[in-house]
Amino acid sequence: MTVFRKALSGERDQLIDFGNYVFSHDHRPHDFKAILPKVYGDGHEIESFHFVAEEEGRIRGMIAAYPHTYNVAGNTLKTRFIGTVSVHPYTRGGGYMKKIMQMIDEEIAADGTDYAALGGQRQRYRYFGYELGGMALSFVVDTANLKHTVGPLDESISLVPVEAEDDALLDQLYAKYLTRPVTGRSREEFYEVLITWGSRIYAVFEDVTCVGYLVLSNDGKRVMETQLDDVSRLPDILNTYLNWYDQHAVTVVVRRYETALIDVLTPMAEDVSIENNLSYKIYNYPKVLKAFLELKQQHEVLEDGSFVLEISGKAKMRIEIFQGKVAVTETEDPADWVLADTEAVRYLTSPEPLFRSVLPACVPGSWFPLSFGMSPLEEF
Numbered sequence: 001m002t003v004f005r006k007a008l009s010g011e012r013d014q015l016i017d018f019g020n021y022v023f024s025h026d027h028r029p030h031d032f033k034a035i036l037p038k039v040y041g042d043g044h045e046i047e048s049f050h051f052v053a054e055e056e057g058r059i060r061g062m063i064a065a066y067p068h069t070y071n072v073a074g075n076t077l078k079t080r081f082i083g084t085v086s087v088h089p090y091t092r093g094g095g096y097m098k099k100i101m102q103m104i105d106e107e108i109a110a111d112g113t114d115y116a117a118l119g120g121q122r123q124r125y126r127y128f129g130y131e132l133g134g135m136a137l138s139f140v141v142d143t144a145n146l147k148h149t150v151g152p153l154d155e156s157i158s159l160v161p162v163e164a165e166d167d168a169l170l171d172q173l174y175a176k177y178l179t180r181p182v183t184g185r186s187r188e189e190f191y192e193v194l195i196t197w198g199s200r201i202y203a204v205f206e207d208v209t210c211v212g213y214l215v216l217s218n219d220g221k222r223v224m225e226t227q228l229d230d231v232s233r234l235p236d237i238l239n240t241y242l243n244w245y246d247q248h249a250v251t252v253v254v255r256r257y258e259t260a261l262i263d264v265l266t267p268m269a270e271d272v273s274i275e276n277n278l279s280y281k282i283y284n285y286p287k288v289l290k291a292f293l294e295l296k297q298q299h300e301v302l303e304d305g306s307f308v309l310e311i312s313g314k315a316k317m318r319i320e321i322f323q324g325k326v327a328v329t330e331t332e333d334p335a336d337w338v339l340a341d342t343e344a345v346r347y348l349t350s351p352e353p354l355f356r357s358v359l360p361a362c363v364p365g366s367w368f369p370l371s372f373g374m375s376p377l378e379e380f
Contacts, residue, residue, distance in 0.1 A: 002060070004099050007050040015050050016040055018059045022086035032084065038192040039066055039083075039380065050084075051103050053096040061096030062086045065104045065116070066380055070184035073298060075291035080108055082118035083380025101128045114284040117374055125279050131342035133349035134277025134373030135256045138222075139269040142249035146239040149268050153243055154236040159214070162201040164191050169203055173213045176227045181257055181298055184378070196377045199224055204237055215377060220245060223252040224376045231260045235268060257371040259299040274351050277373035282345065285315045289348070290328040292370040293319070297326065299371070305364040310335035311344050321367070336362045349373075 007015055016032055019040075023030035032040040040046060046064070053061035064084045070077045082104065087096050105128065108116055118125060122132050162169055174190045177183065185193050194201045198218030204211050212228035214237070228234060238250060249270070254261050266272065282288050296302060306320040308331055318331045337360050339347060347358050349372035359365060 001055070002094070002096070003054045004096075004103060005052060005054065007047040007052055007062075009047055011047055011050075011052075012045075014059060015046060015052075015062060018062055018088075019084045019086050022062075022088065023084075025089055035197050036380070038189055038196060039064070041192055049080075051100045053087075053094075053100060055091070060088045060091045060094075061100055063097065063100045063104060064380065065108065067113070068184055068378070070182060072182050072291040073295040075287070075294065077114045077288065077291055078112055080104075080113050080116040081374075081378070081380040082116060085120065098127075105129070109283060112284075114287050115280055115282045117278045117280050117379075119278055119379060122279065126342060128281070129341055130279040130281045131345040132276040132278070133280045133345040135349070135351050135369060135371070136275050136277045136373055137254045137256065137262065138273045138275065139252045139254060139265040140249055140271040141235075141238050141252060141265070141269050143242055145268050145270050146235060146242065150235045150239050153239060156207050157233070157236055157240045158205045159202040159237075159241060159244065160205060162191075162203050162213070169210065172210050173201075173203060173227075176212055176229070180227065181295055182255070193377050194225070196379070199377065202241075204228065206233070214241070216241075220247060221250060223250055226252065226254075226258075226261060231264050234261065234264050253376060255371070255373055255375065256369075257295055257299055274354070276350055278379065280345050280349065280372075281341070285309075285311055285344070286317050286328040286330060289317070289319060289370075290326055292349075292372050293321070293326045293328075293367065296367070296371045297321075297324070300366060302366050303364045305367070307336040307362045308333050309344075310338045312338060312340050314341060319367075321364075336360065 019032050020030050049066055050062060050064050052059050062084060063082060066081045066083060068079050068081065070079060085097060118130060170191055174187050177185065194215050200216045202214045202216065204213060211230065214223050215225040217224055226234065242250060252265060302321055304322050306318060308316065308318050310316040316331060316335055318329050318333060320327045346352050348368050349370050351369060353359055353369050359368060
């Protein structure tokens with residue numbers, strides 16, 4: 001008999017061992033305590049957000065629904081990230097994932113979570129109401145770009161690797177992080193988040209002054225996050241990085257709301273791509289839309305307007321911007337635009353409206369897509 005339940009107190013080691021075994025069997029050797037210390041590191045309680053399928057006292061399936069809280073343009077949003085989806089290789093095809101995902105959906109719908117996110121095959125998770133959305137931009141900068149734009153190496157710039165014990169330096173970097181329009185990391189978890197999936201942190205110094213940080217992927221080929229006091233210095237900083245670490249090119253990952261970085265990178269980069277971020281499921285449309293419209297309003301002029309949006313089976317709301325004030329309120333007025341749940345994620349958050357005429361005439365064209373998406377370091 002299969003029992004589907006929440007993990008129990010004291011099962012921490014068993015959960016980690018099971019995830020390590022399944023992912024190592026299917027992909028490559030995994031050590032979740034090392035690659036996801038923000039979740040599985042020593043001292044973290046994990047049982048409360050893991051769901052399991054158990055047969056004869058042994059775990060045969062497991063999914064985590066990691067909770068987190070974000071501040072988006074002054075709005076507090078509760079999120080979940082679905083991850084460590086694991087089914088024992090000898091017991092697949094038994095419907096474990098479907099049942100566990102249903103359990104997670106029921107808990108999320110009841111506990112006030114505003115939206116959930118996951119990575120994985122698109123159609124596989126669409127069955128559970130998730131759809132590709134959000135927006136990420138990737139700028140490729142190579143040594144030739146820098147040679148013709150910034151010239152010689154700026155000797156005043158240095159990059160200093162940051163370790164867990166560098167408390168004073170991490171305090172400085174964390175203060176800089178808090179100036180971002182989207183935040184959600186405590187000081188205690190800051191370092192563990194920045195080293196997700198083997199990423200490396202570099203404090204950026206100009207002479208003896210710390211002016212920001214870069215987070216590099218494990219292979220050094222991607223800048224996962226950039227926070228600088230003066231973003232116009234990024235070309236010189238990238239020049240220092242490519243020269244010091246003998247790299248030919250680096251890809252800088254940017255969120256849509258990081259417009260100052262986009263302004264610096266666009267005229268210099270060899271290439272840029274706009275892509276979906278993750279798969280999302282929105283549970284509280286009024287709250288999420290208000291937060292991300294207000295975020296977009298921080299970097300773009302949004303025209304005044306009003307329309308009624310209905311998400312089939314979920315919500316009907318009037319979305320209005322008047323004299324710069326965003327309001328999203330539930331209504332019984334007739335809908336101007338009716339969308340299925342997965343359509344809403346695509347049309348409101350993904351790059352699709354940039355390339356296809358999906359917005360009806362009643363919807364102001366400047367509003368969508370939203371500046372929606374999670375940092376790679378937030379991923380599970």
